[in-house]
Amino acid sequence: MTGQALKLSLHKLTHWEYWPFQVIYAPISLLWLYYAIRAGSLFFFNTVNPSIRNGGFIMGSKRKIYDLIPQEFYAKTVFIAEGTPDAALEEIREKQGLRYPLIAKPDIGLRGNAVKKIHSAEELKTYNRQSGFDYLIQEFITLPYEIGIFYIRLPGEREGRITGIVSKELLTVTGDGISPIRTLLRQTPRHQLQLKAIAKEYGDLLDHILQKNEKRVLVPYGNHARGARFTDCSHMISEGITKVINDMCTQIPGFYYGRLDLMFNSVEELENGKNFMVVELNGAMSEPTHIYDPGHSLIFAWKELARHITYMYKISKINHRSRGLPYLSYRKGVRELYAHFIQNRKIAGF
Numbered sequence: 001m002t003g004q005a006l007k008l009s010l011h012k013l014t015h016w017e018y019w020p021f022q023v024i025y026a027p028i029s030l031l032w033l034y035y036a037i038r039a040g041s042l043f044f045f046n047t048v049n050p051s052i053r054n055g056g057f058i059m060g061s062k063r064k065i066y067d068l069i070p071q072e073f074y075a076k077t078v079f080i081a082e083g084t085p086d087a088a089l090e091e092i093r094e095k096q097g098l099r100y101p102l103i104a105k106p107d108i109g110l111r112g113n114a115v116k117k118i119h120s121a122e123e124l125k126t127y128n129r130q131s132g133f134d135y136l137i138q139e140f141i142t143l144p145y146e147i148g149i150f151y152i153r154l155p156g157e158r159e160g161r162i163t164g165i166v167s168k169e170l171l172t173v174t175g176d177g178i179s180p181i182r183t184l185l186r187q188t189p190r191h192q193l194q195l196k197a198i199a200k201e202y203g204d205l206l207d208h209i210l211q212k213n214e215k216r217v218l219v220p221y222g223n224h225a226r227g228a229r230f231t232d233c234s235h236m237i238s239e240g241i242t243k244v245i246n247d248m249c250t251q252i253p254g255f256y257y258g259r260l261d262l263m264f265n266s267v268e269e270l271e272n273g274k275n276f277m278v279v280e281l282n283g284a285m286s287e288p289t290h291i292y293d294p295g296h297s298l299i300f301a302w303k304e305l306a307r308h309i310t311y312m313y314k315i316s317k318i319n320h321r322s323r324g325l326p327y328l329s330y331r332k333g334v335r336e337l338y339a340h341f342i343q344n345r346k347i348a349g350f
Contacts (some may be wrong), residue, residue, distance in 0.1 A: 051254025056283015168222030173208025240271030
């Protein structure tokens with residue numbers, strides 16, 4: 001192992017945000033088991049958001065979730081079925097009024113896998129040929145700031161609450177007029193960990209030398225697994241933002257629990273319900289991603305995860321008891337988990 005590789009390994013070891021999912025969630029699984037025993041179902045999560053398949057925990061279609069959201073709150077989005085001929089793509093795009101660049105992403109996806117910025121018809125055709133799954137093409141949002149807002153609301157209540165806000169700093173490098181992009185990436189452990197994936201996408205373009213102070217966004221979406229830096233901005237929670245988010249979420253049928261990733265122009269405009277756009281809405285699988293602020297301890301993360309799983313259990317129980325919504329059976333739950341595993345294999349190797 002080289003000195004650089006050893007240094008990177010030590011960085012991962014001493015920063016829990018890079019630890020395997022299974023390690024971070026091991027203690028939380030005991031709380032999950034406790035609630036599963038109380039609910040009488042390992043898959044109690046499916047009733048937390050009744051309008052979303054499996055509550056948004058596994059196998060949730062992004063297209064069907066977008067269909068629940070009033071159109072004025074999200075960017076123009078078009079569904080492309082697996083096997084769509086290349087020749088039909090431009091006709092579909094033009095008919096729907098979409099312009100390049102676009103964002104392409106799996107209709108059923110996880111952790112930013114297979115999400116790609118598309119600049120041209122040729123790139124779209126390449127994505128189409130390589131994808132073995134249904135996917136979406138979406139208008140590229142140019143608003144400058146991105147945050148994730150975790151929202152919960154008890155069934156039967158009109159007022160929900162925001163339980164955390166995270167800001168997202170996209171993976172960006174700043175030129176010094178001397179070093180190629182590849183070298184700039186190696187200067188920051190967070191960026192270096194993404195070097196292999198970025199090199200696969202950009203190839204020889206990483207040898208380009210940026211001018212001094214020139215900035216280049218290399219991963220244009222705020223995903224922690226793709227190198228974005230997350231900062232806990234829960235101090236942003238205000239009456240204005242809570243009202244804007246609650247007014248929108250109460251228009252989404254059967255949505256009580258999850259994280260909305262959105263882009264906005266300024267905090268002042270967001271508080272007045274202006275110039276913001278939902279990137280995605282995530283249900284029961286949502287993490288309170290403010291835990292990934294590098295300044296937070298693993299103990300803090302465990303407390304927040306436990307708090308949110310408790311919310312999910314309470315909401316699921318209310319929908320189960322008051323509305324008679326059945327929990328997912330063990331047999332069907334296992335089938336859904338297997339389908340989720342197969343889908344992840346498809347997109348992970350993209």
